[in-house]
Amino acid sequence: MSVKKGRVLYVDDEEINLINFRETLCDEFEIFTAGSGQEALDLLAREGEMALVVSDQRMPGMSGIELLAEVREAYPDTIRMIISAYTEVHELIEAINKAEVYRYFVKPWQEESLRLTIGNAVGTYALGQEIKGFVECGRKQMAERMRSLAGDKE
Amino acid sequence: MNPPRLLFIDDEEINRSNFQQTFGEEYTILLAASGEEALEIMAREDDLAVILSDQRMPGLSGAEVLARALALAPHAERIMITGYCEPDDIMAAINQGQVYRYILKPWASEELRIAIMQGVERHRLKKENRWLLSALEAKNAELEELVRSRTLELKKLQNLLPICSYCRKIRDDKNAWHGLEEYLHQHSDILFTHGVCPSCYDTVMTGLTDLGQREKPEGE
Numbered sequence: 001m002s003v004k005k006g007r008v009l010y011v012d013d014e015e016i017n018l019i020n021f022r023e024t025l026c027d028e029f030e031i032f033t034a035g036s037g038q039e040a041l042d043l044l045a046r047e048g049e050m051a052l053v054v055s056d057q058r059m060p061g062m063s064g065i066e067l068l069a070e071v072r073e074a075y076p077d078t079i080r081m082i083i084s085a086y087t088e089v090h091e092l093i094e095a096i097n098k099a100e101v102y103r104y105f106v107k108p109w110q111e112e113s114l115r116l117t118i119g120n121a122v123g124t125y126a127l128g129q130e131i132k133g134f135v136e137c138g139r140k141q142m143a144e145r146m147r148s149l150a151g152d153k154e
Numbered sequence: 155m156n157p158p159r160l161l162f163i164d165d166e167e168i169n170r171s172n173f174q175q176t177f178g179e180e181y182t183i184l185l186a187a188s189g190e191e192a193l194e195i196m197a198r199e200d201d202l203a204v205i206l207s208d209q210r211m212p213g214l215s216g217a218e219v220l221a222r223a224l225a226l227a228p229h230a231e232r233i234m235i236t237g238y239c240e241p242d243d244i245m246a247a248i249n250q251g252q253v254y255r256y257i258l259k260p261w262a263s264e265e266l267r268i269a270i271m272q273g274v275e276r277h278r279l280k281k282e283n284r285w286l287l288s289a290l291e292a293k294n295a296e297l298e299e300l301v302r303s304r305t306l307e308l309k310k311l312q313n314l315l316p317i318c319s320y321c322r323k324i325r326d327d328k329n330a331w332h333g334l335e336e337y338l339h340q341h342s343d344i345l346f347t348h349g350v351c352p353s354c355y356d357t358v359m360t361g362l363t364d365l366g367q368r369e370k371p372e373g374e
Contacts, residue, residue: 088240094250096256130195131287138290145297149304 005030006122007047011040011067012083018122024111025118030112041070046153047135049075051125056103057084057091057136065091068099079121080089157182158203158274161230163192163219165211169259173206176263177270189214189222196226204273207251208259209236209243217243220251229280231273235259235266308342 009032011020018033025031032047034040034138036059044050053071056066066081082095085107095101103117162185170185177183184199186192188204190213203222211217221231234247237259248254254276255269300307316325323331338344351356 013211087245089239089241090243092241092248093239093256093258096244096253100254101248102252104245106245135287135290136295138287142290144299145294145301147371148301149297 006051006126007032007039007049007123008118009043009050009053010055011035011037011053011059011064014056017056024142025115028115029118029122035125036060037064037067037070040067042073044075050078051122052079052081054081054083054118056107057095059080065094065099067103068095074102077125077132079125081105081117081121083109091145156227158277159184159199159201160270161186161192161195161199161202163187163189163205163207163211163216164235169208176239177267181270181274185230188212189216189219191226192219193222193226196230199227202227202230203277204231204233204270206233206235209234209247210238215246215272217244217246217366218253220247220253224252229284231277231374233257233269233273235261 006029008019008025008029010033012018012021013035014017015035020032020037022033033049034043038061039051040055044053053068055067057064060122064082064084068082071078071080079102079119080099081103082099082101083105084091087104087106092104102121105114105117157180160177161184162170162363164170164173167187167188170187174183174185181203184195184202186195186280186334188211191209192205192207193214196205205220205227207216212220216234216236223230223232232251232253233255234251234253235257236243239258244256247256254273257269263318293360316321318325318331318332322334324334324337326330326337332340339346
């Protein structure tokens, strides 16, 4: 049985990072990439919800935190992560309070650690979806049973 | 309803009493002067809504305490409140403590109040979801059982039924005899509307006429 790969969007203004990220992780995840915050939002509107959005913090135009705050509004189930070479205090605090990030990762990344963290994030998302699906399925079963019981009575 | 329970961890007495005074009216406040003390409280409390911790304390740091809270009180939301902000501390708060909010000391009580309200609300929603999930499971199990027993009862009516040739009672699988009406009603949703069939009508009416004719002469 083939397991569906988790969908991960990586956003960075440096193309070399996008290529690097994709090459490192495409064996395990379905990778999408975008070169800016706006491009990322367009891609999400086109491709639909991702399990995880990982973004660089400092980019021309929209910052990573601004992007993830918007992602949080539009796709609240999607897990959010920042990868940045900078660890400035106010950015870190905003990453928590505005973007509610799952992890803050420091560049340059270590491959194994990144792979593990992304695996955990995708797993967390999948679990949430599974519970949602379970509730949905339970509701349907309940409605069906109620209908069949009501049908008996007629 | 009981007010939501908050655990506040700070090694400075003045901060603890300040927090107690500011939020004690709206919430039930539990105070801990160290991470170690907080862990003991988490181990015995089962319904903490929000855990708020200072970062720098002797012994366990705030990030360490909140990381342990993930296992000890997994349903509580976590907030860090701190006067110092070294990048490494904040990174630890995110990556180990998985905090929901990061508040700087001295705290603006409005900012903190909103953060706590949002944390309490998140905790409540998640709790409600867990409750709905288990209620849904229970309801479905109940309905499944009902459908099963209803199906069994309906099936019974499709089998051979032992019936008394004289009084028309039916014998059930426990060897008890039931009136036809009673039995059919119990094993289906049939309700009876009573009438008299033509041949019985004749029999009954003949009986009554006979009776009338017999009685007449006596009454005269």
